[in-house]
Amino acid sequence: xxxxxxxxxxxxxxxxxxFSMLIPMLPYFVTHFGASPYVVGLLMATFSFxxxxxxxxxxxxxxxIGRKMVLIVSQIGATxxxxxxxxxxxxxxxxxxxxxGVVFAARVLEGISGGNISITQAYVADLVAPxxxxxxxxxxxxxxxxxxxxxxxxxxxLYARYGFATPFLVAAGLxxxxxxxxxxxxxxxxxxxxxxxxxxxxxxxxxxRNPRLAPLLVQKLAISLALYGWFAVFALxxxxxxxxxxxxxxxxxxxxxxxxxVMNAVVVGRVSAxxxxxxxxxxxxISLVAGFALVPFVHTLAxxxxxxxxxxxxxxxxxxxxxxxxxxxxxxxxxxxxxxxSSSLDSLSGILAPPVSTGVLSAYGSRFAGMESFTMAAxxxxxxxxxxxxxxxxxxxxxxxxLRLHCDVETANITRG
Numbered sequence: 001x002x003x004x005x006x007x008x009x010x011x012x013x014x015x016x017x018x019f020s021m022l023i024p025m026l027p028y029f030v031t032h033f034g035a036s037p038y039v040v041g042l043l044m045a046t047f048s049f050x051x052x053x054x055x056x057x058x059x060x061x062x063x064x065i066g067r068k069m070v071l072i073v074s075q076i077g078a079t080x081x082x083x084x085x086x087x088x089x090x091x092x093x094x095x096x097x098x099x100x101g102v103v104f105a106a107r108v109l110e111g112i113s114g115g116n117i118s119i120t121q122a123y124v125a126d127l128v129a130p131x132x133x134x135x136x137x138x139x140x141x142x143x144x145x146x147x148x149x150x151x152x153x154x155x156x157x158l159y160a161r162y163g164f165a166t167p168f169l170v171a172a173g174l175x176x177x178x179x180x181x182x183x184x185x186x187x188x189x190x191x192x193x194x195x196x197x198x199x200x201x202x203x204x205x206x207x208x209r210n211p212r213l214a215p216l217l218v219q220k221l222a223i224s225l226a227l228y229g230w231f232a233v234f235a236l237x238x239x240x241x242x243x244x245x246x247x248x249x250x251x252x253x254x255x256x257x258x259x260x261x262v263m264n265a266v267v268v269g270r271v272s273a274x275x276x277x278x279x280x281x282x283x284x285x286i287s288l289v290a291g292f293a294l295v296p297f298v299h300t301l302a303x304x305x306x307x308x309x310x311x312x313x314x315x316x317x318x319x320x321x322x323x324x325x326x327x328x329x330x331x332x333x334x335x336x337x338x339x340x341x342s343s344s345l346d347s348l349s350g351i352l353a354p355p356v357s358t359g360v361l362s363a364y365g366s367r368f369a370g371m372e373s374f375t376m377a378a379x380x381x382x383x384x385x386x387x388x389x390x391x392x393x394x395x396x397x398x399x400x401x402x403l404r405l406h407c408d409v410e411t412a413n414i415t416r417g
Contacts, residue, residue, distance in 0.1 A: 005124060005127060005136060005139060007186050008120060008124065009140070009143050011178050011182055011185075011186060012120060012140060012143040012144065012147070013143045013147045014147070014174055014177055015075075015174070015175065015178045016143065016144050016146075016147025016151065017147040017151045017154070018170070018172070018173075018175050018178075019078075019147070019151065020148040020150075020152055020253065021151045021152065021155035021167045021170065021171045022155075023148075023151075023253065024152050024235050024250050025159065025167060025246065025250070026040070027040045027236055028235065028249075029103070029164055030043055030100065030103065033100050033103075036362070037236055037358045037362050038355065038358055040236070040354070040358055041354035041355040041357070041358035042354075043103065043107060044231075045350060045354050045355055046104060046107060047108070047350065048228070048346075048347040048349070048351045049347070049350075049351045050108055050111025051111045051343070051347035052344045052347035052348045052350075052351060053112075054113070055118055055343040056340040056344050058070050058119065058336075058340060059118050059119065059336040059339060059343070060336060060340065061336075062119050062190065062340075063190070063337050066188045066189075066190050067119050067122060067189055068182065068187075071119055071120070071123075071182050072182055072183060074119065075175055075178055075182060076113065076179060077109055077112065077113020079175040080109060080110075080172075081110030082106070082168050082169075082172035082175060083168070083169060084102060084109070085102075085168040086164075086165045086166070086168030086169035086171075086172060087165070087169075088102040088106070089165075117343050117346070118339045118340045118342065118343035119336065119340075121137065121140065121327070121339045121343075122190070122335045122336040122339045124137065124140055125335045125339070126189035126190050126335065130328045133323075133324045133327050134268065134277050134280070134321065135268065135269035135272065137268075137320045137324055138264045138268030138272070138320045139265065141260070141264035141268065141320055142260075142261050142265035145257045145258075145260030145263075145264055147257075148254065148256075149254050149258055149261065152249075152252075152253035153250060153251060153253075153254040154167075156249075156250030156251055159247065159250070190336070207337075210329075212329040213330065215383070215387045215390070216322065216325050216326050216329060217326065217341070217342065217345060218383060219380055219383040220322050220326065220345050221348065222376050223285070223319070223376075223377070223380045224348070224353075225352060225372070225373075225376040226292070226353075226372075226373040226374075226375075226377040227315065227319075227373070228350045228353040228354060229349075229354065229372040229373045229376065230292070230357065230373040231354075232350075232353065232354030233354075233358050233360075233370075235249050236358065236361055237295070237369040237370075238252065240361070240365070242298070242304065252304075256308050256311070256312060259308060259312035259313075260312045263315075263317070264320065267313070267316065267317075268316050268320045271283070277322075277324045277325050277328075278325060278384070278387070278391060279388065280317050280320070281317060281318050281320075281322050281384055282321075282384040282385060282388060284314045284315070284317025284318030284319075285314065285318050285377060285380055285384055286381060287317070287318075288311065288314035288315065289377045289378050290314075291307055291310035292370040292373045292374035294307050295307070295367075295370030296368065318380075323342070326338060326339065326342050327339060353372060353376075357369065357370075357372045360372060
């Protein structure tokens with residue numbers, strides 16, 4: 001399996017090295033122009049709105065024409081968007097607009113063209129059997145995490161030496177490398193399907209009407225609201241709660257990513273094989289709830305380390321488990337569309353959650369920064385426990401039906417004999 005996935009794993013790694021330079025730096029970059037933390041949340045919400053609209057559409061396009069072309073379009077948009085961030089002051093001066101306007105325009109462009117995550121997941125689903133998908137998604141998660149080991153660390157060094165522009169331009173250069181590798185080295189995983197249904201945003205509602213998918217997608221939304229609220233506020237939380245600088249935040253992201261690599265590459269596959277995807281996801285949610293509950297009390301590096309371990313363990317198990325469950329509930333012909341819909345829930349969460357979590361931090365202080373995330377993670381856990389019970393009842397009903405059918409056949413055979 002690993003040999004089949006090697007090209008997409010390598011491209012994902014390089015992609016995330018560049019992308020992860022952006023994550024911890026963007027809040028500092030925006031406030032550098034005099035914007036408030038609330039504007040940071042609005043910027044993330046704008047990007048996520050664009051992805052919310054585009055992800056199901058790109059997913060359906062990939063079902064019809066293949067994954068590779070959609071990945072290429074996404075990478076072109078990211079290359080231009082990140083270059084715009086690096087050149088924002090110069091572009092703003094040339095156009096006589098505020099630099100923050102250029103930042104918003106760059107994120108809109110990347111959001112509209114962005115389909116990397118869901119298309120990568122669909123690409124992987126094309127190549128592996130359903131029972132292998134949790135392990136395969138775990139390897140993709142490990143590549144994400146491995147890229148985030150080097151991205152924030154390298155971004156911190158580049159910022160300390162050269163300022164804001166250089167990390168963004170280096171990220172754009174790395175995205176250009178992934179574009180060239182995709183064009184020249186990545187084989188297509190999905191044959192063109194001219195008969196596939198052309199869908200718009202109706203695919204989003206259609207997935208929620210599917211009785212197998214709907215409970216999973218509702219839980220996915222709650223998980224995403226928890227995580228995106230925390231992603232939006234994390235750098236600001238570290239600055240206010242522990243007095244972290246930008247460089248220290250970058251280094252912490254790298255250390256956290258090391259935890260994530262280990263969890264995704266080593267732990268996820270074994271836990272999935274032992275517990276199953278549903279139980280694995282619920283165990284991960286318990287860890288996330290505990291981590292968010294600890295947020296107000298973190299004032300030392302020891303507690304911060306414990307908190308990071310809970311998050312790394314919880315995110316790896318929760319995200320991989322719920323993605324595998326959603327993928328396995330979809331047919332092979334609709335993997336791109338369904339996983340695009342799932343990705344759009346991330347984007348919807350990115351619209352709704354960041355203004356809430358950054359607003360709570362601004363109003364009540366850093367101790368309450370994780371309140372929105374704790375609430376949504378607890379709801380996701382409750383949904384997961386309820387869904388697990390429903391799945392057990394359905395499985396027992398299927399077993400009873402199969403047993404009755406077997407008995408009826410045996411009775412008919414005896415009667416004929």
